[in-house]
Amino acid sequence: MIQFQNVSFAYEPDRPVLQNLSFRIAPGESVGLIGANGAGKSTLMKLLLGLRQGEGRILVDGTELNKASLSEIRRKLGYVLQNSDNQMFMPTVYEDMMFAPLNYGLSREEAERRVDAVLERLGLEDLKHRHNHKLSGGEKRMAAIATILAMEPEAVLMDEPSSALDPYNRRIVINTIRSLPQTKLIASHDLDMILDTCDRVLLMSKGQLVADGPTEEILSDRALLEANRMELPFCLAGRTK
Amino acid sequence: MNKMQKALRELAEMDELAAQNSIIHRLCPTAKLLATVLYIAVVLSFGKYQLSGLAVLLLWPVLLFQLSGIPVHICFYKLRIVLPLVLAVGLFNPFFDRAILLRLGPLAVSGGFISMLTLMLKGLLCLMASFLLMATTNFDSLCASLRKLHIPGMLVTLLLLTYRYVGVMTEELAVMTEAYSLRAPGQKGLQVSAWGSFLGQLLLRSMDRAQELYASMLLRGYHEHFHYAPMKPFGPGDVVYLALSALFFLVLRFVPAAQLLGNLLLR
Ligand SMILES: Nc1ncnc2c1ncn2[C@@H]1O[C@H](COP(=O)(O)OP(=O)(O)O)[C@@H](O)[C@H]1O
Numbered sequence A: 001m002i003q004f005q006n007v008s009f010a011y012e013p014d015r016p017v018l019q020n021l022s023f024r025i026a027p028g029e030s031v032g033l034i035g036a037n038g039a040g041k042s043t044l045m046k047l048l049l050g051l052r053q054g055e056g057r058i059l060v061d062g063t064e065l066n067k068a069s070l071s072e073i074r075r076k077l078g079y080v081l082q083n084s085d086n087q088m089f090m091p092t093v094y095e096d097m098m099f100a101p102l103n104y105g106l107s108r109e110e111a112e113r114r115v116d117a118v119l120e121r122l123g124l125e126d127l128k129h130r131h132n133h134k135l136s137g138g139e140k141r142m143a144a145i146a147t148i149l150a151m152e153p154e155a156v157l158m159d160e161p162s163s164a165l166d167p168y169n170r171r172i173v174i175n176t177i178r179s180l181p182q183t184k185l186i187a188s189h190d191l192d193m194i195l196d197t198c199d200r201v202l203l204m205s206k207g208q209l210v211a212d213g214p215t216e217e218i219l220s221d222r223a224l225l226e227a228n229r230m231e232l233p234f235c236l237a238g239r240t241k
Numbered sequence B: 001m002n003k004m005q006k007a008l009r010e011l012a013e014m015d016e017l018a019a020q021n022s023i024i025h026r027l028c029p030t031a032k033l034l035a036t037v038l039y040i041a042v043v044l045s046f047g048k049y050q051l052s053g054l055a056v057l058l059l060w061p062v063l064l065f066q067l068s069g070i071p072v073h074i075c076f077y078k079l080r081i082v083l084p085l086v087l088a089v090g091l092f093n094p095f096f097d098r099a100i101l102l103r104l105g106p107l108a109v110s111g112g113f114i115s116m117l118t119l120m121l122k123g124l125l126c127l128m129a130s131f132l133l134m135a136t137t138n139f140d141s142l143c144a145s146l147r148k149l150h151i152p153g154m155l156v157t158l159l160l161l162t163y164r165y166v167g168v169m170t171e172e173l174a175v176m177t178e179a180y181s182l183r184a185p186g187q188k189g190l191q192v193s194a195w196g197s198f199l200g201q202l203l204l205r206s207m208d209r210a211q212e213l214y215a216s217m218l219l220r221g222y223h224e225h226f227h228y229a230p231m232k233p234f235g236p237g238d239v240v241y242l243a244l245s246a247l248f249f250l251v252l253r254f255v256p257a258a259q260l261l262g263n264l265l266l267r
């Protein structure tokens, strides 16, 4: 579904942020993208969405990402921003959720049906007519996810979906992520969440891919994690080498 | 958040007032927009000494406050940071224009004083009319009606985004002033020497956020034009409203109502 071939990128010359990344993600896979702050996780997502251009090839469903395929590819990818405040720009949750379906040519009735279905599935019917700036942090994050699901994307990209949430809301978000059938790429340094939501992990450090494998295996490798400025997930800390 | 940010924020939050339901709220946005524009034009057309004629135009906003059920105090509360600016405009007139225009018993009133009051009243009336429009009309449908009136789409989208970004700017401002005041305890306001860098930071930070917001729009299929909610059609009620408003303005503009009333009372 998603494929990176020797992708490199730098914001400023001589300071590479991504170096020669290659990996592929199969349809339906849940992949955690982990790494310390500044490792390049957010940048990788921006490249995948075509918000930045680097070297190398990025393919989505076998189509190479370029100017011509940009809108077609963006339509398949739903991106949940790290800061929900920057994601939602319409006054109410409902209008925000309508935004993408309307842009993609659905009629108001079809779009509204879709919005209602997503809200019902996530149990968020109460949020429908609420004002975005009056939502709590947890509600905002859930609303942002709902906004993206209303696009019916084939893959969902999330940047730090559990950041700045209290344990209760974090759990709600985790359960929601687990219930999504789409291909998922989740950037985070919340390793406990990754353990709960992903089958596979890509470990990044200073713009390079240093490990790629099953979640349990990588997240229980204390030496590997510590070498890359990360710690064992809390729930594994007690029972490993 | 400090007082100023709170004030700015509240000014930007008109959505809830606009979501109410009244005769005025139910009118077609285009009718309200046209009536407001006409009203402002009539207000501005008064000469600088025509204070009494202008004063009668206060009737229109008063009537609208009544019909829309929007409390007058909310208007003044929300406008509390812009109102002083508007009122300050004419403040120097009395110093420039000292010719005596009117004698009220022992009191000599200069032309400058009258023209100051006229300017202030004009500012106040225009602000109230704009406030009433915003408070009774959802901003999106206002933009949609601008499109209907063939204002270029680019311009309207820009207007809509500016309106949305006001919120973003005030939030950044809030965070920054808080950070500043924590490091400058006991200091009132912002030191003049810090204004420049403060403003620069504010712009950069708002721009960063605006860019993210824009990216989030693009990623959700935004392409040049907004899909506004369908507007209420221009119905018979709107025609009546617009015609009555226009008639009302014109009568007040060309019939010296205040004078007639005064003569009647004095007789
Ligand atoms: N807009 C930008 N301009 C210049 N450098 C940037 C920009 N955004 C991020 N960087 C740099 O790129 C590196 C990777 O950042 P990022 O992808 O945000 O990391 P992560 O999401 O893993 O924390 C960091 O060193 C950061 O300083």
Ligand SMILES: [Mg+2]
Residues within 6 Å of the ligand: A041, A042, A043, A082, A159
């Ligand atoms: Mg990041």
